Amino acid sequence: MKRIFAFLLILVSVTTFSQGRKSITLEDIYKNRKFASKGLPGIVSMKDGDHFCQLKKDSLNVYDYATGNLVSTVVTGKSLIPAGDTVPIEMGSFEFSTDETKILFATDEEPIYRRSMKAAYYVYDLTSKQLMPLSKNGKQRLASFSPDGSKVAFVRDNDLFIRDLASTGTGNSYAGETRVTTDGKQNSIINGASDWVYEEEFEFSKAYEWAPDSRKIAFYRFDERNVREYELTEYGGLYPDHEKYKYPKAGETNSKISLHIFTLGNARTIDLFLGNDTDIYIPRIKWTTDANILSFYRMNRHQDKLEMFFGDATTGDVKPVYTETNKCYIEINDHLFFLKDNKGFVLSSEKSGFRQVYWYDMKGALVKQLTTGNGEVVEVYGLDDANAKLYYTATGDVSTDKYVFSVALKDGKISKLTPKAGTNIPQFSSTFHFFVNRWSDINTPPVITINNSMGDEVRAVQNNSKLRETMVEYNFSKVSLIKIKTSENERNKVLTGETTNLHQAMISTQEASIGFTFMVELRNKLVESYQELMRSQV
Numbered sequence: 104m105k106r107i108f109a110f111l112l113i114l115v116s117v118t119t120f121s122q123g124r125k126s127i128t129l130e131d132i133y134k135n136r137k138f139a140s141k142g143l144p145g146i147v148s149m150k151d152g153d154h155f156c157q158l159k160k161d162s163l164n165v166y167d168y169a170t171g172n173l174v175s176t177v178v179t180g181k182s183l184i185p186a187g188d189t190v191p192i193e194m195g196s197f198e199f200s201t202d203e204t205k206i207l208f209a210t211d212e213e214p215i216y217r218r219s220m221k222a223a224y225y226v227y228d229l230t231s232k233q234l235m236p237l238s239k240n241g242k243q244r245l246a247s248f249s250p251d252g253s254k255v256a257f258v259r260d261n262d263l264f265i266r267d268l269a270s271t272g273t274g275n276s277y278a279g280e281t282r283v284t285t286d287g288k289q290n291s292i293i294n295g296a297s298d299w300v301y302e303e304e305f306e307f308s309k310a311y312e313w314a315p316d317s318r319k320i321a322f323y324r325f326d327e328r329n330v331r332e333y334e335l336t337e338y339g340g341l342y343p344d345h346e347k348y349k350y351p352k353a354g355e356t357n358s359k360i361s362l363h364i365f366t367l368g369n370a371r372t373i374d375l376f377l378g379n380d381t382d383i384y385i386p387r388i389k390w391t392t393d394a395n396i397l398s399f400y401r402m403n404r405h406q407d408k409l410e411m412f413f414g415d416a417t418t419g420d421v422k423p424v425y426t427e428t429n430k431c432y433i434e435i436n437d438h439l440f441f442l443k444d445n446k447g448f449v450l451s452s453e454k455s456g457f458r459q460v461y462w463y464d465m466k467g468a469l470v471k472q473l474t475t476g477n478g479e480v481v482e483v484y485g486l487d488d489a490n491a492k493l494y495y496t497a498t499g500d501v502s503t504d505k506y507v508f509s510v511a512l513k514d515g516k517i518s519k520l521t522p523k524a525g526t527n528i529p530q531f532s533s534t535f536h537f538f539v540n541r542w543s544d545i546n547t548p549p550v551i552t553i554n555n556s557m558g559d560e561v562r563a564v565q566n567n568s569k570l571r572e573t574m575v576e577y578n579f580s581k582v583s584l585i586k587i588k589t590s591e592n593e594r595n596k597v598l599t600g601e602t603t604n605l606h607q608a609m610i611s612t613q614e615a616s617i618g619f620t621f622m623v624e625l626r627n628k629l630v631e632s633y634q635e636l637m638r639s640q641v
Contacts, residue, residue: 124578140548140567143539152534168537168553169561183234192225200252204229219308245309249317261287263295263322283365290349293325298358305386316394319366319416326359360385364416373419386435409433424467438483451480473510481505487535520558545582
């Protein structure tokens with residue numbers, strides 16, 4: 104009975120403590136959005152790097168990074184009414200051409216998987232003020248401008264197409280739709296889009312890339328005919344619907360992958376040789392600054408060996424440039440950037456035990472390691488060619504903090520652009536003149552600022568003062584992080600697999616904090632009291 108009383112006393116104490124707090128309801132969280140933070144959503148940097156575009160209710164507007172002032176309105180809804188219609192298209196997803204004379208809008212979107220959808224795309228010409236559908240032959244996927252803005256590539260029915268925007272044809276549609284591939288088929292062959300594995304595990308669905316000269320396009324081909332199918336049942340109607348799709352489980356047959364390069368001038372497609380082993384992954388492709396050289400990663404099925412190759416767009420020949428192995432696993436990311444004038448490339452690697460950034464020449468020889476220390480590089484945001492600087496985020500002395508840094512390629516000087524401890528998440532302008540910084544810590548809602556390339560705060564955008572007041576109103580507890588030392592012997596036993604009792608390894612040391620020990624003892628008392636209570640009811 105004493106144990107039962109102790110158990111009930113603890114419950115009463117916890118209940119009494121919680122009574123001093125204002126109750127949080129589901130309506131507060133999901134309907135009233137009382138605890139939602141504000142930011143600067145949906146901004147797209149303009150090519151000059153000094154202005155950004157943001158979608159408002161019925162218009163696309165351009166603003167100045169430094170002042171926040173409205174500079175111009177690019178287009179309003181009343182200009183986006185298709186011929187023969189009276190209702191404007193929705194302004195949701197959009198993309199500017201490189202020269203910013205055209206805008207590609209995705210409307211009537213239908214989701215497929217996590218990162219994929221199909222939509223009815225429209226192109227709006229800012230010079231002629233004309234809006235035209237990208238194609239009238241069915242919805243498209245993954246549409247994107249060529250670098251010179253004269254064409255748009257897209258995927259439809261598992262085949263890759265190219266639309267020439269200079270050919271208007273007759274009526275209100277474009278002529279010059281080139282079909283790059285012809286063998287696309289559902290649950291069989293995919294051209295220019297990824298299969299389920301690549302979309303889910305390598306986090307991309309667009310499986311083609313324009314060459315810098317806009318004259319060539321590289322694309323993936325997935326042959327999934329030997330991949331086993333998975334069936335989903337969708338309930339809701341009078342009878343359920345059944346959907347089958349290719350879904351290789353662990354150890355089962357994956358899609359057979361191949362890479363191809365299509366040249367627009369002669370409509371010629373060449374194949375890149377990927378090696379004799381077909382049970383591989385090609386987790387990334389990227390054009391170098393040379394429009395005739397495509398880089399691609401090749402990875403084995405165990406994902407512990409990564410190779411980078413250069414493929415010749417005219418001959419199809421490939422040559423190895425970089426190889427990395429890891430006794431465990433190599434994580435794929437987008438931290439690959441090519442320097443101008445063929446001065447090499449930079450990438451990140453965990454080969455030292457911490458993710459760092461390295462600079463290699465075009466033959467794969469190491470030029471220098473650009474980042475150092477025991478901190479982890481978290482994200483690499485890009486290379487400022489004009490000033491020969493690389494921008495990235497990394498942890499500091501405390502692993503839970505994240506800062507924004509730049510490193511100069513010439514002398515290797517590293518500059519911390521956001522000195523305040525906490526989490527800093529930047530969004531850089533196209534020229535790296537400015538970045539929108541989102542700072543927060545474990546107890547503070549996000550603070551949004553505009554900073555220049557040196558890290559200086561140019562202006563404050565949002566400090567979420569209302570959310571701070573709400574946190575006070577609801578008496579939010581202050582959260583603190585603690586470090587718990589373990590005996591080196593017990594820690595090593597866990598790491599080497601001699602014991603799987605992590606709990607025992609944590610509490611066996613005499614250096615464990617008093618607070619942690621108390622919580623362990625409290626937990627044990629609760630368990631004992633609960634078990635005693637249950638036994639008494641039998």
